[in-house]
Amino acid sequence: MATELPVLTAQDFASDQDVRWCPGCGDYSILAQMKKIMPSLGIPREQIVFISGIGCSSRFPYYMNTYGMHSIHGRAPAFATGLKIARPDLHVWVITGDGDGLSIGGNHLMHAIRRNVDINVILFNNRIYGLTKGQYSPTSPLGKVTKSTPMGSVDFPLHPLSVAIGCEATFVARTIDVNIQHLGVVLRRAAEHKGVSFVEVYQNCNVFNDGAWEYASDKKVRDDNVLELEHGKPLIFGKNRDKGIRLNGTTPEVVDLNNGVKEDDLVFHDEKAEEPTLAYLLSRMRHPEFPEPIGVFRAVDRTTYEAEVNHQTEVAREKKGEGDLAALFSTGDTWTVE
Amino acid sequence: MSTTTHSEAARGAKQVIQLEDATVRLAGDSGDGMQLAGMQLTNTSALAGNDIATFPDFPAEIRAPRGTLAGVSGFQLHFASADIYTPGDRLNALVAMNPAALKTNLDDLEPNGILIVNEDAFDTKSLKLAHYENNPLESEGLGDRFRLIRVKMTKLTRDAVSELGLSVKESDRCRNFFAMGLLYWLYGRSMEPTLRFIDAKFGKMPDVAEANRRALKAGYHYGETTEAFVYTYTVDRAKLPRGTYNNVTGNQVLAWGLITAAKMSGKDLFLGSYPITPASDILHELSRYKHFGVRTFQAEDEIAAVCSAIGAAFGGSMAITTSSGPGICLKSEGMGLAMILELPMLVIDIQRGGPSTGLPTKTEQADLLQVMYGRNGESPLPVIAARSPADCFEVAQEAWRIATRFMVPVILLSDGYIANGSEPWRIPDVSELNKIAIEHPVGREGENGEPFLPYKRNERLSRPWALPGTPGLMHRIGGLEKQDVTGNVSYDPENHQHMVNVRAQKVANIAEDIPPQAVAGPENGDLLVLSWGGTYGACTAATQRCRAEGLSVAHAHLRYLNPFPRNLEKILRSYKTVLIPELNMGQLRSMIRSKYLVDAKGLNKVQGKPFSVVEVMEKIRELAA
Numbered sequence A: 001m002a003t004e005l006p007v008l009t010a011q012d013f014a015s016d017q018d019v020r021w022c023p024g025c026g027d028y029s030i031l032a033q034m035k036k037i038m039p040s041l042g043i044p045r046e047q048i049v050f051i052s053g054i055g056c057s058s059r060f061p062y063y064m065n066t067y068g069m070h071s072i073h074g075r076a077p078a079f080a081t082g083l084k085i086a087r088p089d090l091h092v093w094v095i096t097g098d099g100d101g102l103s104i105g106g107n108h109l110m111h112a113i114r115r116n117v118d119i120n121v122i123l124f125n126n127r128i129y130g131l132t133k134g135q136y137s138p139t140s141p142l143g144k145v146t147k148s149t150p151m152g153s154v155d156f157p158l159h160p161l162s163v164a165i166g167c168e169a170t171f172v173a174r175t176i177d178v179n180i181q182h183l184g185v186v187l188r189r190a191a192e193h194k195g196v197s198f199v200e201v202y203q204n205c206n207v208f209n210d211g212a213w214e215y216a217s218d219k220k221v222r223d224d225n226v227l228e229l230e231h232g233k234p235l236i237f238g239k240n241r242d243k244g245i246r247l248n249g250t251t252p253e254v255v256d257l258n259n260g261v262k263e264d265d266l267v268f269h270d271e272k273a274e275e276p277t278l279a280y281l282l283s284r285m286r287h288p289e290f291p292e293p294i295g296v297f298r299a300v301d302r303t304t305y306e307a308e309v310n311h312q313t314e315v316a317r318e319k320k321g322e323g324d325l326a327a328l329f330s331t332g333d334t335w336t337v338e
Numbered sequence B: 001m002s003t004t005t006h007s008e009a010a011r012g013a014k015q016v017i018q019l020e021d022a023t024v025r026l027a028g029d030s031g032d033g034m035q036l037a038g039m040q041l042t043n044t045s046a047l048a049g050n051d052i053a054t055f056p057d058f059p060a061e062i063r064a065p066r067g068t069l070a071g072v073s074g075f076q077l078h079f080a081s082a083d084i085y086t087p088g089d090r091l092n093a094l095v096a097m098n099p100a101a102l103k104t105n106l107d108d109l110e111p112n113g114i115l116i117v118n119e120d121a122f123d124t125k126s127l128k129l130a131h132y133e134n135n136p137l138e139s140e141g142l143g144d145r146f147r148l149i150r151v152k153m154t155k156l157t158r159d160a161v162s163e164l165g166l167s168v169k170e171s172d173r174c175r176n177f178f179a180m181g182l183l184y185w186l187y188g189r190s191m192e193p194t195l196r197f198i199d200a201k202f203g204k205m206p207d208v209a210e211a212n213r214r215a216l217k218a219g220y221h222y223g224e225t226t227e228a229f230v231y232t233y234t235v236d237r238a239k240l241p242r243g244t245y246n247n248v249t250g251n252q253v254l255a256w257g258l259i260t261a262a263k264m265s266g267k268d269l270f271l272g273s274y275p276i277t278p279a280s281d282i283l284h285e286l287s288r289y290k291h292f293g294v295r296t297f298q299a300e301d302e303i304a305a306v307c308s309a310i311g312a313a314f315g316g317s318m319a320i321t322t323s324s325g326p327g328i329c330l331k332s333e334g335m336g337l338a339m340i341l342e343l344p345m346l347v348i349d350i351q352r353g354g355p356s357t358g359l360p361t362k363t364e365q366a367d368l369l370q371v372m373y374g375r376n377g378e379s380p381l382p383v384i385a386a387r388s389p390a391d392c393f394e395v396a397q398e399a400w401r402i403a404t405r406f407m408v409p410v411i412l413l414s415d416g417y418i419a420n421g422s423e424p425w426r427i428p429d430v431s432e433l434n435k436i437a438i439e440h441p442v443g444r445e446g447e448n449g450e451p452f453l454p455y456k457r458n459e460r461l462s463r464p465w466a467l468p469g470t471p472g473l474m475h476r477i478g479g480l481e482k483q484d485v486t487g488n489v490s491y492d493p494e495n496h497q498h499m500v501n502v503r504a505q506k507v508a509n510i511a512e513d514i515p516p517q518a519v520a521g522p523e524n525g526d527l528l529v530l531s532w533g534g535t536y537g538a539c540t541a542a543t544q545r546c547r548a549e550g551l552s553v554a555h556a557h558l559r560y561l562n563p564f565p566r567n568l569e570k571i572l573r574s575y576k577t578v579l580i581p582e583l584n585m586g587q588l589r590s591m592i593r594s595k596y597l598v599d600a601k602g603l604n605k606v607q608g609k610p611f612s613v614v615e616v617m618e619k620i621r622e623l624a625a
């Protein structure tokens, strides 16, 4: 019997809880876009689970009218992995941040990604610890002066997407909190990808690290600092779309299209490339030397972890039949006492 | 011990002495296959109808430097025609495969006990490695103190397999089968079960299989022909209760108990685990039973292991995480979360010697206070403990019954001694197994503006286990303090007090749901021995013998450590003195003292070894006299 899905709206995905982020926080925009794309996925609310760790971003599940778990610091990918193995039918999101996901939870993130568990990991990168009031994070730039680094941070930062690609991620994307249209599209693509989807969202913490992404979010300058990736299209950017990325050997360089460089000379984006070399190269392009790419870096097919685990269960059942306790208890040699 | 003697042609016309029980230890280098030999001797004795108890004892290193004292691996077996509870205090027979094994094990051999040595291994180099200045076989008067049997085991084994063209190294690897063969002859055991084992295990390597067969038979026939033994021995079938039996190790039958609990509750089993001694065998065992719907997840670390299990519990699985002390430390935060989420799951701690990495392959009971109190905040969890290998089967089911009835993670304690030890387990009739009833709230159409109430409690104070995927029951759970009933985040001071009280009361309520504590021996008197976990055997045997000596001593063995059975206080107050023997420095004792203000005495030892019966008896005599 075919049941018709009720038509839902973004409002149906709002829980009855008051949202408690600071006014002006980039998290609001991400929450709004998430609620907005949800109805269009065609997945009943009860099939959706949001899991988070600890941090500002990790309050997210409380605000979604779906199933949710606000877990412990850094471990959300591990909870999600267990849940997905047990319940492959569920649609599972992990909400994390640069501290939660890359510092205390780096190990779990790495392993959930390499296993290709079918979850969507959204990492809100604000390059700071918000909830603990302003210490530097693994993505804070060198020299960052914070409460815990009064003379500037000497920690070399890491790039979330480079990490994800290094962990064999099958879907990698980047977007920006205030670029709501792009944000919506990327979240949707992440939801639709089978396997792990890793999305970095440039998120502004207007209280402790205001303007960290200004070069990429401010309408006045962003077109010159951000490059929107499109599959099969050349890497072109700039307010007048007159600048491009060309490879010089294995090194990317910015070229001026007004200077006789043709589009064909530029790098063409291929998100489906089996080898992640191009995606990695793109993930290394940093402001101000380069425009920072946003969009889908990589989207390839690979069987999911939970599918393989559950496949083995099926194969075992086919071979041995449904487990029988009496047979189990008699494994090996037995003897009878009369 | 010996009762009758008679002769038996098949055993080389030696005199056969009938024994009630025998304790035998095989000791050699960790590469000598002593554990395998011990397990075979165990199986064979079990199949011969003996009651058995075993104590495998091996180093933490996989292959410690050959021939060294640190590299000695031993396996002790106690087999009997009567009910036995322990692997035996004193050895009746010791097989020493090299000087190091002789040196580290000789003290445990009874005077005039049987001492079988591989004399080929007593060369200058091996003697030096074992720190012997002179060859003890020549100089220490061993032959006067023990019934010393010197066997050229290396040579005889090489001779037996010489036609097969194996390398010297490969030939020498069969020596454990030679030793086994000799013991089988000595105790009148059939070689059949081990021959079957060889077929199954080495079937794909016909040369190796044949070599082991020949070595086994050579050992057996050596016994028949040598003049060295005056007697052989026999131990009759034990009068175990009727039924069909299997010889099981603690970890193995714990895994079977978990599978049974899953089946009896209609759940798929999920195990999140990270390899750790001595718990890994549960992961290995469970991973073989995928056709039971078992899913095992070897996580990236201990934390991910517990967290994945919590995720699976949220999804409706029978979720388990297994570990040992160091892993439990890492899981503490996750356990606290599972506790405040109020999700059912099992945390299984196979204790080993601590602190820190401690003595990974040795036994200890020193995690009790950790699992009781080792979490931040007010975080009580139920704790139950297995008492013996076979007991693990029931305890696994009981833990899951409590977890689901009270929506709470349950901690199950075992230890290295129980985990690796084996004993006969009476196979239950599947139709006699208890169902574990679990209810999940059903979905609802629409929500009528009424949010679902995930922390609305029943009369036991347990909350509904609503599963993702159920329409209309969407809810969020988390580690922040929550309002009762609604589950909404709440920082209200009164509510926090209320929730702490409710969670504690819920665990306390379990006392109403478990059987009262049983006592063996007089209902009141001079002394109560109160024990828990793997000391069951030693304490049972010790109290039985002391009662037979006329002492007024009773024994209560606790399965439930939190909450305690409701009649425990009355029991404690019925004796003049309470003695709590533990393989720790007094952990249960401090719980009993602080809860009941009873001045309990301790018998405490942390030497990586179980209690001997005599140790416990001595303390009982001291206190009850």
Ligand code: SF4
Pocket: A020, A021, A022, A024, A025, A026, A027, A056, A057, A126, A130, A131, A204, A205, A206, A207, A208
């Ligand atoms: S501290 Fe920063 S990240 Fe956290 S809610 Fe406030 S603005 Fe947002």
